[in-house]
Amino acid sequence: MPPMSETQDRMRPAKAGRNGKSRVTMEAVGRLAGVSQVTVSRALSDPSKVSPKTLEKIREAIEVTGFVPNALAGALASSKSKLVTALVPSITNIVYSTMVNAFGEEMRREGYQILLSSTGVSLEEEEALIATHLSRRPDAVLLTGIHHSPQARKMLLGAGIPVVEVWDTTDSPIDLCVGFSHVAAGRAVADFAADAGYASAGTVSAGDERALRRKAAFADQFLRRTGSEVAQVDFDDAASLANGREGLRRLIDEQEFTRGVIFCSSDLLAHGVLIEAQARGLSTLRDIAVIGFGDQDFAPYTEPALTTVRVDRAALGFTAARALLDRFEGRNPPQPVTDLGFEIVRRRSA
Amino acid sequence: MPPMSETQDRMRPAKAGRNGKSRVTMEAVGRLAGVSQVTVSRALSDPSKVSPKTLEKIREAIEVTGFVPNALAGALASSKSKLVTALVPSITNIVYSTMVNAFGEEMRREGYQILLSSTGVSLEEEEALIATHLSRRPDAVLLTGIHHSPQARKMLLGAGIPVVEVWDTTDSPIDLCVGFSHVAAGRAVADFAADAGYASAGTVSAGDERALRRKAAFADQFLRRTGSEVAQVDFDDAASLANGREGLRRLIDEQEFTRGVIFCSSDLLAHGVLIEAQARGLSTLRDIAVIGFGDQDFAPYTEPALTTVRVDRAALGFTAARALLDRFEGRNPPQPVTDLGFEIVRRRSA
DNA sequence: TTGTACGCGTTATCAG
DNA sequence: CTGATAACGCGTACAA
Numbered sequence: 001m002p003p004m005s006e007t008q009d010r011m012r013p014a015k016a017g018r019n020g021k022s023r024v025t026m027e028a029v030g031r032l033a034g035v036s037q038v039t040v041s042r043a044l045s046d047p048s049k050v051s052p053k054t055l056e057k058i059r060e061a062i063e064v065t066g067f068v069p070n071a072l073a074g075a076l077a078s079s080k081s082k083l084v085t086a087l088v089p090s091i092t093n094i095v096y097s098t099m100v101n102a103f104g105e106e107m108r109r110e111g112y113q114i115l116l117s118s119t120g121v122s123l124e125e126e127e128a129l130i131a132t133h134l135s136r137r138p139d140a141v142l143l144t145g146i147h148h149s150p151q152a153r154k155m156l157l158g159a160g161i162p163v164v165e166v167w168d169t170t171d172s173p174i175d176l177c178v179g180f181s182h183v184a185a186g187r188a189v190a191d192f193a194a195d196a197g198y199a200s201a202g203t204v205s206a207g208d209e210r211a212l213r214r215k216a217a218f219a220d221q222f223l224r225r226t227g228s229e230v231a232q233v234d235f236d237d238a239a240s241l242a243n244g245r246e247g248l249r250r251l252i253d254e255q256e257f258t259r260g261v262i263f264c265s266s267d268l269l270a271h272g273v274l275i276e277a278q279a280r281g282l283s284t285l286r287d288i289a290v291i292g293f294g295d296q297d298f299a300p301y302t303e304p305a306l307t308t309v310r311v312d313r314a315a316l317g318f319t320a321a322r323a324l325l326d327r328f329e330g331r332n333p334p335q336p337v338t339d340l341g342f343e344i345v346r347r348r349s350a
Numbered sequence: 351m352p353p354m355s356e357t358q359d360r361m362r363p364a365k366a367g368r369n370g371k372s373r374v375t376m377e378a379v380g381r382l383a384g385v386s387q388v389t390v391s392r393a394l395s396d397p398s399k400v401s402p403k404t405l406e407k408i409r410e411a412i413e414v415t416g417f418v419p420n421a422l423a424g425a426l427a428s429s430k431s432k433l434v435t436a437l438v439p440s441i442t443n444i445v446y447s448t449m450v451n452a453f454g455e456e457m458r459r460e461g462y463q464i465l466l467s468s469t470g471v472s473l474e475e476e477e478a479l480i481a482t483h484l485s486r487r488p489d490a491v492l493l494t495g496i497h498h499s500p501q502a503r504k505m506l507l508g509a510g511i512p513v514v515e516v517w518d519t520t521d522s523p524i525d526l527c528v529g530f531s532h533v534a535a536g537r538a539v540a541d542f543a544a545d546a547g548y549a550s551a552g553t554v555s556a557g558d559e560r561a562l563r564r565k566a567a568f569a570d571q572f573l574r575r576t577g578s579e580v581a582q583v584d585f586d587d588a589a590s591l592a593n594g595r596e597g598l599r600r601l602i603d604e605q606e607f608t609r610g611v612i613f614c615s616s617d618l619l620a621h622g623v624l625i626e627a628q629a630r631g632l633s634t635l636r637d638i639a640v641i642g643f644g645d646q647d648f649a650p651y652t653e654p655a656l657t658t659v660r661v662d663r664a665a666l667g668f669t670a671a672r673a674l675l676d677r678f679e680g681r682n683p684p685q686p687v688t689d690l691g692f693e694i695v696r697r698r699s700a
Numbered sequence: 701t702t703g704t705a706c707g708c709g710t711t712a713t714c715a716g
Numbered sequence: 717c718t719g720a721t722a723a724c725g726c727g728t729a730c731a732a
Binding site for chain 4: 376388421424
C-alpha cells in the first residue's frame with residue numbers, strides 16, 4: 001500500500017475498520033477542526049461552553065465527515081444510555097401497540113429510544129428477555145402486567161433503575177405501576193349486565209392471565225347478583241375473529257347456552273361472536289347480547305355497535321412515560337401505583 | 351462510614367455507583383470465582399475453552415452476584431452490537447407490525463435484538479431517526495420503502511453495514527431489498543376489475559406514498575382497459591374505518607360516483623366503505639363493489655366478505671431477516687432485490 | 701487452560 | 717474557553 005500524504009488522508013470521509021464499519025470518531029472530527037477530541041464532545045453536549053468560532057469549525061468537520069456519535073461509548077462512559085426497554089406480550093396486538101406507541105412518543109420527546117420485545121405468554125420467556133434487555137443497560141424498563149418470575153424481579157431490582165409495570169394494579173409493585181383493576185372491571189361488567197336485566201350469561205376468553213381474572217370476577221359477581229351460573233369458554237391462544245365465532249359455537253353446542261349476555265375478553269372476540277350469531281340467524285338484539293373489552297376503533301361500527309369496556313391505552317403509555325421521566329429528574333410520585341380506571345361504553349349490542 | 355471487612359464486602363450482591371445502577375462486572379465475578387476477568391469472558395462466549403471446574407465456579411459466582419453482562423462494553427470492544435434497528439411508518443398499523451414481528455422473531459433466534467421506531471410519513475423525520483439509530487451502532491438496519499433523503503442514504507452507506515429496504519422494489523436499492531411492486535399490484539387490480547366487467551371505478555386512498563402509487567397504476571390501467579376515468583378520493587392521514595366511510599361519502603357526493611368498483615388502499619378503508627354503503631342502503635353486491643388491500647384477518651368476515659390483495663407480510667419480514675443474517679455470515683444473495691409478489695383474493699365484495 | 705496488556709470511543713474531572 | 721488524563725466494562729491479541 002503506497003504511503004499517502006496528510007492531506008489525502010484528511011479527505012477520506014471515513015476510516016473503515018476490518019469489518020467495514022464506519023469509524024469516524026470525535027478524535028477525527030477534532031483533528032479536522034483543529035481542536036481536541038474533548039472540545040468536540042463539549043460542542044455536542046453543551047455548545048454554550050464552546051466559542052462560536054470553534055463551534056462553527058466543528059460543525060463543518062462533522063458535516064464533511066458525516067460523523068455520527070457512538071452512543072455505546074457515550075453510555076459506557078456516562079452510564080446513561082438514553083435507552084428504555086419495553087416488554088409487551090405481543091407487538092401485533094393493537095391494544096399493546098397503541099399503549100407502547102404513546103409511551104414511545106413521550107419518551108422520544110425527551111430523547112429516549114425504545115428497545116421493544118414481545119414476550120408471548122410465558123414467564124420464562126419474559127425472564128430471558130429481561131436479562132438480554134438489561135444487558136443493554138437501559139435507563140428504565142417497562143413491563144406488561146404484574147406477574148414476573150422471582151429471578152426476573154431480582155434482576156430488575158438489582159439493576160437499580162426505574163421499572164414501571166403497566167396494564168394492571170397491585171399492592172406490591174416492583175417499583176412504579178400504571179394500570180387498572182381487572183377484577184374491578186369484571187365486576188363492573190357483571191353489575192352492568194345484571195342492572196340491564198340479563199338473567200343468564202356466558203363468557204368467551206383468550207388465554208391471557210388478565211383476561212381470565214376479569215372473567216372470574218365477572219362470573220363471581222354475576223352469580224352473586226342473579227343467582228345464575230356463567231357458562232364459560234376459554235381459549236389457550238390469542239384473541240381472533242375466528243376464536244370469537246368458535247366461542248359462540250361452543251357456548252351453544254357444548255354449554256347449552258341459549259340466550260343471554262356474553263362477556264368477551266376482547267372486542268375482537270366479541271366481533272366474532274356477533275358474526276357467528278348473525279350467521280346462525282340469531283337475533284343479536286333479542287336473543288344474544290354481547291359485551292367486548294377494549295373499545296377498539298371498529299367497536300362503534302360492528303353490527304350492532306359493540307358495547308364494551310374502554311381503557312385509555314394511550315393514557316396508560318403516556319402516564320408510564322411521565323412517571324419514568326419524573327423519576328429521572330429525581331421527582332418521585334406521591335404513590336407508586338396509578339389506577340387509570342376504565343369505562344363501560346354502552347352501545348347497541350348489550 | 352465504618353470500614354467493612356473483605357468478607358462483608360463480598361456478600362454485597364452489587365456495587366452501586368453514584369447513580370444507583372448495578373455495577374457487577376466480569377472483574378467482580380472473576381474475583382469471586384478466583385479467576386481473571388478474561389476467563390469469565392471466555393466462559394460466557396466459549397465455554398469449551400474453559401475447564402469444567404472453573405466453569406462451575408464462575409457459574410456460581412454469576413448466580414450469587416446476579417451478574418448481567420454489559421452489552422455496551424462488549425459491543426464497543428468487538429464492534430459487534432448484536433443489535434439491528436428497524437424503521438417502520440407506524441408500529442400500530444398491523445400490516446407493518448406483523449412484518450416487523452416476523453423479522454424480529456427470526457433475528458432473535460440468531461441472538462439479535464431489534465430497536466424499533468416509527469417514522470411517520472415525513473422523510474425528515476426518518477432522517478433524524480436514522481441518525482439516532484446509527485448512533486447505537488447496529489449491525490444492520492431495516493427500512494420501510496425505497497424513498498429516503500439523500501443525507502439519509504449517505505449516512506447509511508457511510509455506516510458500512512447491511513441495509514434492507516422492505517415493502518417495495520426498486521432498481522437502485524441502498525443495499526438489499528425485499529418487497530413487491532406497487533405498480534404491478536395496482537395494474538393487476540385494474541385488470542381484475544376490468545375482466546370482471548365493471549365499467550366504472552373509484553378509489554379511496556390513505557396518505558401513503560406507496561398507496562398513491564398503487565392507486566395511480568390502477569387508475570391508468572383501468573382507463574386504458576375501459577376508457578373510463580377513475581373517481582379518486584385521497585386522505586392525508588392514515589387509513590381508518592372512519593375515513594373509509596367518509597371516502598364513500600365524498601365519492602358519491604363530490605365525485606358523482608353512483609355505481610361501480612372501489613379500490614381502497616387498505617382493508618380498513620374498504621371495510622369502512624362497506625359499512626357506509628350499508629348505512630346508505632346501497633347494495634354492496636349490485637351497486638357497489640369493493641376491493642381492499644392487505645388481506646387482514648377480518649377480511650373474510652366483513653359483510654360481504656372482502657375481495658382484496660394479499661401480501662405475505664410475515665414472509666417479507668422473514669426474508670429480510672434471512673437476507674441480513676446471510677450477509678452476516680458473508681453470504682451474498684444472487685441478486686440484491688427480492689420480489690415476493692402479491693395475490694388477488696377473490697371473495698364476495700367484488 | 702489461563703492471564704497480561706491494550707484498545708474500543710466516549711464522558712467526567714481537573715488543570716490551565 | 718480548552719486540553720490532558722483517567723475511567724467505563726469488555727473483547728482480542730499475545731504470552732505463559
